Amino acid sequence: MSYPPSSPPSKTAALSRFRRAGACAGVLLASATALLSAGAAPAVAAPAEQGPVTAVVQPRSQARVTAAVLGLGGAGREPVLYGQDALYDTASIVKVDILAALLLQAQDEGRRLTARERALAEPMIRTSDNEATNVLWRKIGRAPGLEAANRRLGLTSTKGGPGGKWGLTQTTASDQIRLLRAVFGPAGTSKAHASPLNAESRAYIQSLMSRVAKDQAWGVSAASDTEGALKNGWLRRTTSGLWDVNSIGRITVDGRPCLVAVLSDGSASMRDGVSLVERAARQAVEAAARR
Numbered sequence: 001m002s003y004p005p006s007s008p009p010s011k012t013a014a015l016s017r018f019r020r021a022g023a024c025a026g027v028l029l030a031s032a033t034a035l036l037s038a039g040a041a042p043a044v045a046a047p048a049e050q051g052p053v054t055a056v057v058q059p060r061s062q063a064r065v066t067a068a069v070l071g072l073g074g075a076g077r078e079p080v081l082y083g084q085d086a087l088y089d090t091a092s093i094v095k096v097d098i099l100a101a102l103l104l105q106a107q108d109e110g111r112r113l114t115a116r117e118r119a120l121a122e123p124m125i126r127t128s129d130n131e132a133t134n135v136l137w138r139k140i141g142r143a144p145g146l147e148a149a150n151r152r153l154g155l156t157s158t159k160g161g162p163g164g165k166w167g168l169t170q171t172t173a174s175d176q177i178r179l180l181r182a183v184f185g186p187a188g189t190s191k192a193h194a195s196p197l198n199a200e201s202r203a204y205i206q207s208l209m210s211r212v213a214k215d216q217a218w219g220v221s222a223a224s225d226t227e228g229a230l231k232n233g234w235l236r237r238t239t240s241g242l243w244d245v246n247s248i249g250r251i252t253v254d255g256r257p258c259l260v261a262v263l264s265d266g267s268a269s270m271r272d273g274v275s276l277v278e279r280a281a282r283q284a285v286e287a288a289a290r291r
Contacts, residue, residue, distance in 0.1 A: 059241040062266035065276055067284035068173035072186055072250075072257040079177045079259075080291060082284035087157065088263040089244045090169040091233030092128045094146075096205065096248065097158070097179055098166065099125060101140040101149035103201040112200075125208035125231060128216060137166045152196045154178045167235050176248045176261035183209075184229070184250045184259060209249060219247025220260040222278035223285040226252050234270055242266050245273025253285055260285065 066083035090097075099121050106113055113121065120136050123129035140146060143160025146169070150158050155175040161168035182195040183205045195202060209229035219232045230249025237244065248261040262280045267273035 061268040065264040066173045067262040067280045069288040070259040080288040087170045091235035093233040094169045180259040223281040224251035243273045
């Protein structure tokens with residue numbers, strides 16, 4: 001599924017502050033009230049040109065957002081948090097986790113992915129193909145298989161979605177940083193943060209996340225001058241009509257690699273959710289730079 005979001009705002013010069021060596025160390029708990037109040041008001045659809053005039057009102061926004069930032073300049077650091085580290089639906093960002101689980105299972109069997117598995121993994125990450133994801137979700141053993149892999153990857157708060165509903169997997173921003181560290185962490189990482197994914201598996205995930213479709217290259221990349229490597233997720237909840245919009249990935253800020261995860265829900269539209277995620281990514285990176 002794809003969606004053409006509005007063009008991201010220009011990058012701020014404040015990102016240069018990220019060069020400080022301890023920029024991403026420690027934990028920052030900050031209120032997201034100001035960020036949410038800056039969001040767009042719910043839109044009202046224009047009436048049809050003919051026939052009865054009936055205003056269709058979008059659901060009222062109940063948006064919340066959490067961002068986490070971790071610099072890759074040193075081992076053993078904890079992410080800077082912007083907002084509460086609460087649980088959110090993953091939507092399609094879980095596809096990175098599914099691929100990591102698939103690769104771990106293949107490693108355990110002493111093999112590489114088959115041609116068929118690779119033919120499914122590539123569209124799952126690059127174009128967010130849901131049918132390919134359905135197949136690989138079943139292949140890894142659905143939620144139990146995902147959770148078994150996550151215990152090895154260091155995720156502590158992520159619970160797989162029920163049945164075939166992988167998009168309803170629940171996670172936190174901190175857990176998504178743990179996943180990203182397992183994928184992007186540099187060689188020589190401390191034993192406590194060593195990835196169970198081998199170098200070939202990590203390089204494969206990185207390659208796919210670096211080549212997502214152009215119409216999906218939004219989100220955490222708004223906090224960087226380069227496109228980076230990312231995976232986004234979006235899901236409209238049928239019960240409320242509100243949107244889950246998420247983005248995770250590795251970006252470069254002032255020449256330094258940085259992992260960023262932004263999770264949100266409750267936006268009145270996907271466009272509002274994308275704007276919220278991108279603002280949160282920029283503000284979280286700037287907050288990390290002030291530490």
